[in-house]
Amino acid sequence: MRDFAISDSPAVQQQLDRLAALSLPQGRIGLAPVRELLSRLGEPHLSLPPVFHIAGTNGKGSTSAFLRAMLEAGGLRVHQFTSPHLVRYNERIRLAGLLISDADLANVLREVLDMGEDIGASFFEITTAAAFLAFTRTPADACVIEVGLGGRFDATNVIEHPACCAIASLGMDHERFLLAPEDGAPTHPLARIAFEKAGIIKPASPVVTQAYPPEAQSEIERAAMIAGAPLHMRGADWDATAADFIAYRDRHGELALPLPTLPGAFQSLNASLAVAMIRHQDRISVTSEAMAQGIRAAHWPARLQWLGAGPLTAGGAKLLLDGGHNPDAARVIADYLAGLGEPVHAVVAMLAAKDAKGYLEPLAPHLASLTAIPVPDGHEGHQPAPLAAIATDLRIASRHAETLNEALANLPTGEPVLIGGSLYLAGEVLRANGELPD
Incomplete structure (x- = not known):
């Protein structure tokens, strides 16, 4: 079984075979291995353009697609890191709008795997480090980074000063990992999920969320308060409704935005979350016209x-x-x-x-x-x-x-x-x- 993709490029396949041979973490948690790996690579995660970091159970992939499309419609070059891939491993790493080439992918994977041979890093830790290293080698104006699993101990959570964090919809998934008993963690299942996702919240960086049941909302509010992060929740600090168009509103004013071409009524909320991310940070400027264009242009495969x-x-x-x-x-x-x-x-x-x-x-x-x-x-x-x-x-x-x-x-x-x-x-x-x- 080749769990982590098959490539038509022999050079890429050689590195994918090395990835597939890595052992699973076997219950290990924590960010120490990926931090050590990134340290050896020269701390590429500290040299990225403004980062938009997105967690959630469902909707984070679509939200990242809307956000990238809006930023690109505004004339910006955007790196994107998503998971999992559907057909080709290259889908995980997008450099200034384009999927990473086979040549660049083979080179960056080889470099990271060679550097981390004795660390025992996992597949996703190697993948994350490779993406961050590739990002530093191609100029861009922004990064859109999607959490792989959870948030608190996800390898992407080494990001230190994101322009904005977001938490998409919450629900039950990956229970074996995210609901494992732990001292000091909430025992209510949805509260525990929220606790894990809220682990991406960083001091002073704005965090934008959807609306949640009370047990989940309280965990996110607590995490934001501890971090000193400005919190902007749907239904409190911003809101959106959709009928013939998206009626979006926040403290900055109101917007009338087109409905997404992506099918499903829920996509209007994902698009609105991306809009809220842009409007609640001050490091990247995007016009409402570019937001509208991005909503229409966004594409996300294998979702309806x-x-x-x-x-x-x-x-x-x-x-x-x-x-x-x-x-x-x-x-x-x-x-x-x-x-x-x-x-x-x-x-x-x-x-x-x-x-x-x-x-x-x-x-x-x-x-x-x-x-x-x-x-x-x-x-x-x-x-x-x-x-x-x-x-x-x-x-x-x-x-x-x-x-x-x-x-x-x-x-x-x-x-x-x-x-x-x-x-x-x-x-x-x-x-x-x-x-x-x-």
Whole structure:
């Protein structure tokens, strides 16, 4: 199994094979390894242009896409670090607007892996250090950096003076890691999630958030107070509603902004969070016209994405792809499916650590059938037959198949099909249909 991507470039593949051979942290937590690695590399994280740092359970990727598009519409060169990749590892690192080239990627990974050989750094720590090092070698005006997992102990959390931090929507995901018992941490599950995400808050740097239930809100308020960080929460310091357009308002005034072209009503809130980030910091200036242009231009693959022409859609197949894999993501998908006006078929694969029942419950009223398949590339996932049985218990007509192609071949031609439950599956679908993220 090649867990961390396959590249057509032999030079990149050589470094990806080295990454894949790294041991997992085995319960180790803390930022010491990545700090040591960055120290050996000359502290590249301290030489970045203004950083916008984004955490959250759902929506942080879309928010980062909106933010980058707005900054670029304002004429700025933007570095971006996101995770995970869907098809190519290069997707994680964007230099001044462009995906990192194979030559640059191979070189920077080799340098970081050689430098950290004796540290025992993890895949994500190496990846983060490589991104920061690459960022210092290409001029840019801003950095958009997405947290990988959690926030408090995420490798990206070495950033010291961000222009602005943001926390997107909160929900239950990665419970095995984020809810592990720890002295001094909240015991309420959502409060604990908020506690972990709020770990990115830095002294004197503004932090912008969505609105949350009281138990989560109190944790973020506490973290901001301890850090001495200006806190701007939706519903208190800024707000936005969407109908025919986004009506955004904060202490600076009101804006009328276009609705996103990204599908899903929730994307208006993600776009508004990006607007709030820009308007609550003072290191980068972006006009309202550029914000509007960015909202229209933003693209984020595998989020309610209708596949275009390609091998999988030949013959009239209508395929909707979404990589969401937790109950909150499923509720967003369900809202979108409700607007289609007809039940859809689903092809679903899920990692074993994910809450399959919690994911399927919101979708059940909108599904004509479900076909369960294995997670691609040998990842530990729910077996298709038991996953189909969970769907059957939810009164979904269910079956299972061994491959994506087998599942699609057994569905009615021309009827809409949702493919979801796993980002690994989403990556396989995009590759198979020839729609590589760029």
